[in-house]
Amino acid sequence: MDLQTFLGVSAGSLSAVIIAQTFVTGAYRFPGSLRYLLAHAVVIAIAVAGFWLLPDYYGFLAAIALIAILVPGPLMNRANRELLAGHNERAAWFARAAALLHPTGQIRFTAKLFGALAEPTREARIAALERLRSGTMAGQDVVLELQVLRQKHDWQGIVDYLKRHPVPPGPDAIVFPIRALGETGQLEAMVATGARNRALFGSGDLSTLVLLAFSGRVTATDALVAARHDMPAWIKAFWQATALQAAGRGELAEPLLRGFAAATLAPAQREMLTARLDRPAQQAEGRLSLEAVAFLDTLETHVQRNVPLQRAGWRTAPLTYLLVLANCAMFGVEMLLGDSTSTENLFRLGGLWPNSVIADHEWWRLISAMFLHAGPEHLISNMLGLFLLGRMLENAIGSLRFGVIYLAGGLISMGGVFALMQAGIVEPDLLVGASGAIFALIGAIALRRLADFLATRHIADRQSLSLIAIVLVIQATIDLSLPQISFSAHGIGFVAGIALAWLLGLARASRR
Structure with missing residues (x-):
């Protein structure tokens, strides 16, 4: 196989897989996904038509077109991982880099949002989020309001707000109702929300971690945080302590939280840990229906089987x-x-x-x-x-x-x-x-x-x-x-x- 054939076949095949996967998994959203799918269709067209019209260059052209489409994806994934790990400044940097390479409205908004979340104090973050309200598109105003309420730790406010506004699609947004319902002790509603959106839950996302922690699933929570090598130890301790409190083992959670709260942390990080000490997660046992327990059992089994499939370094492979x-x-x-x-x-x-x-x-x-x-x-x-x-x-x-x-x-x-x-x-x-x-x-x-x-x-x-x-x-x-x-x-x-x-x-x- 010559180089042009290799590049053309590889680029066209990958675009075909992405298009098919979008429809099979139900990830298609009109009109938001339309341009993305059309761009991949163009890659396939270049790979097929170029074979006949430009046999000496079609592989390079298809590969360049595919790279232009895909490059922002890894950058935004890295930005989300950094945000999940508590590295807000790094998250903002990767999001801005993605916006420079692929300046669509949604990516530009996400870069500005991550930049606002990178502010050093809670007051500064709230003020930066408020400034973003002007010029937002449909759905973005909901995300901004949820972020403002989250910064204020107004969990009941998030619950009330989402009763009037639909949750934006995607695994990143579903964490808002899950966390808010867990923090306010509405555990049955929390699990029901997870069950209705089960397609968004996997084995490494934050929404799965939050749901299992507030449900008192200690073993699964430990497995999830152990698989996240990029997550700071204090965040791991926070969610492990949450799971222990929800499982009725608060005597084990308290020294874990106090140990990290006494360490050298930023004020916002210490505030988060002490808030869990002052307002422990409510015990889940005996407060969930049989249907809720069955869903959690299925999710926990899925996590236990698939956490080992996370990316591994050379020591484990x-x-x-x-x-x-x-x-x-x-x-x-x-x-x-x-x-x-x-x-x-x-x-x-x-x-x-x-x-x-x-x-x-x-x-x-x-x-x-x-x-x-x-x-x-x-x-x-x-x-x-x-x-x-x-x-x-x-x-x-x-x-x-x-x-x-x-x-x-x-x-x-x-x-x-x-x-x-x-x-x-x-x-x-x-x-x-x-x-x-x-x-x-x-x-x-x-x-x-x-x-x-x-x-x-x-x-x-x-x-x-x-x-x-x-x-x-x-x-x-x-x-x-x-x-x-x-x-x-x-x-x-x-x-x-x-x-x-x-x-x-x-x-x-x-x-x-």
Whole structure:
């Protein structure tokens, strides 16, 4: 696959996945999402039409168009993470950077909002928020009013205000009614609000943390804050103490809060901790209906299963990093000994060729071929998939089971394609690459998600399954359209991953 094809296929496929996911997950909002979806449709149009009209440049054009659309997203995600972690000044900086690159009305408003929240004192924050009221669009005035009431700690005011105004869509806004109802002790209404908006709750967002903490779910709260490496210790202590108070274990919460309140903190941070000491969270036990408890049980189970799927560093996913390094090292050897796209060079280093396996009994090629790649584009696409999927899965199931799925899945994929070549179903060709092993990882993740969904029927698991299905359909279309890509290797690897995950107990473990 040449560079233009690689860029064009990658950019067009990613835009297609984003469009499909928007509709499948119900994230579409008219007219707010229209321009975003049309922009991704333009990327696909450039990738398709450019293939015929501008074959020497279409990949670059599609990639540049996609980057222009996507760059503000990671910046705004980082801004939200910094705000959640209590780093308001950093949040404002990332939001302003996103507004410079993508100056839409909503992003400009968010940058100004984060800037107001970065003011050092509560009075200054309230004054800055009040100044933003002029020129707000529909929905923005609601967010401003909620933020002003939050700064005033007027939780009942938020409850009363939301009775007259609808909550703006999105997981960031739903935290307002959840927190306000929890602070005022209206726990049944809080859980009912969560149940009505269950599609917005996941395993790492603030609304999930707040809901479970005020419901006295100590174990799940501890798991959530432990997964947030960017969250300051005093905020973790605040929500852990909230959960302990709601669980009727206030004697454990008080020393935790007093210890951090006595530490060197900003006045606003110390005020938040002392407020929890003065106004403890109300005990949840015995105050919730059976329906509310059932919803919380489902949400807690979902959290316990999916918190390990948060991003992991090398210490919790060492094998993934070793495999990436091994593949890159072999690619370096390819370059030292000749052209990485040379069939002769790849064969000499261990590429899978049917006649060599049968006639010369070189069965080791079934494994060595997994660590070779035909060109930088082939290597980059496979290593990106391994890096993103591998860390997540290895952290969730452990290095041993992860290694078995990756290596055995890749071996089965290579062996399956080899068998198809021998049977005359697939044309004989030199086979290299880690894509079969990577698709085995996708199969394992799909089985885990399916088991989660069957156990809890949680909407987030259904959305994950939908996304996996979309990716597979698009990948199959690409495989069948480009002769350089082995559809057989991908399909066999995916099925092998499902089978291996089943044998290793991922589905059974997921139901415990």
